[in-house]
Amino acid sequence: MKVFEKAPAKINLSLDVLYKREDGFHEVEMVMAMVDLADRLEMEAIPRDTIMISSQAGYIPLDEKNLAFKAAKLLKERCGVRQGVYIHLDKHIPVAAGLAGGSSDAAAALRGLNRLWDLGLSQTELQQLGEELGSDVPYCIAGGTVLATGRGEKLQPLPPLPPCWVVIAKPPINVSTADVYGRLRADQIENHPPTGRMVEGLRNQDWLAICGALGNVLEEVTFQLHPEVRRIKETMLRLGADGALMSGSGPTVFALAAKSSRARRIYNGLKGFCKEVYVVRILT
């Protein structure tokens, strides 16, 4: 038997850090949305009691370090599953990009294996397991547009963005989330994004308020390390984006455009010097 799951990428419409916690994680307030750029997972039961991972992408670990492997191992241990599984990852989401590709693969593996192995776990139970794999995994299980607090695992649903185009540009730079959080001085942040205004903007479907409330406190850290990320954001705005922001810890930057002609212009303008550029829509 085989099951298939889609693993969509996320973007952060706002990302604020309130303080550094005693457990080393940061207390955050983030508004997140899913876009229709997705990995695809194929999961097949195999007779041998083992977890096997394959992918066409040569640049991710295919052993026990892979987040889909970790998800399968966790489920096997917690639910006493004796069966094996072969997971094929059809990767489309850029890796280590701030788009939660690995977390979304882990979430899709939890969802898919819950079905394949007929475990009957609820979404809340899957989210609780997901927390052990990464801060973004519970959100990747829930999906939609949310306000995420805690270390990212406490979720409140929000209305989606009004219909729009999202242009995503991933420069050829590797950014480590742990390194970016590690460099942040949480007690010295001067410009906190207006999370309340973003939430209100979404509730009122007020496009100008939403675009005006985009903000991410990790931008400055990544911009310092890689000035070209700031230049991509500036280029997007110059090309007519209604708003632009780095997603997560970066280095991916996204532009929002209400009009498809604007999105096309931004795409064409970036394509020349950034290889990985996509025009996508928000998943509702």
Ligand SMILES: C[C@@](CO)(OP(=O)(O)O)[C@H](O)COP(=O)(O)OP(=O)(O)OC[C@H]1O[C@@H](n2ccc(N)nc2=O)[C@H](O)[C@@H]1O
């Ligand atoms: C920044 C964000 C924004 O959505 O996403 P990405 O840029 O990774 O996509 C997330 O907070 C990342 O979530 P995720 O990638 O799941 O992080 P984890 O694996 O849990 O943690 C990686 C490392 O980031 C730091 N970390 C993560 C989350 C958090 N609230 N505080 C932290 O300090 C910790 O140093 C941790 O060791």
Ligand SMILES: Nc1ncnc2c1ncn2[C@@H]1O[C@H](COP(=O)(O)OP(=O)(O)O)[C@@H](O)[C@H]1O
């Ligand atoms: N299934 C997976 N897909 C992508 N990256 C993975 C996966 N499993 C483990 N990783 C590792 O996780 C790290 C973070 O990857 P990713 O989730 O794509 O980034 P981000 O957290 O910035 O959105 C990378 O260093 C990558 O090697």
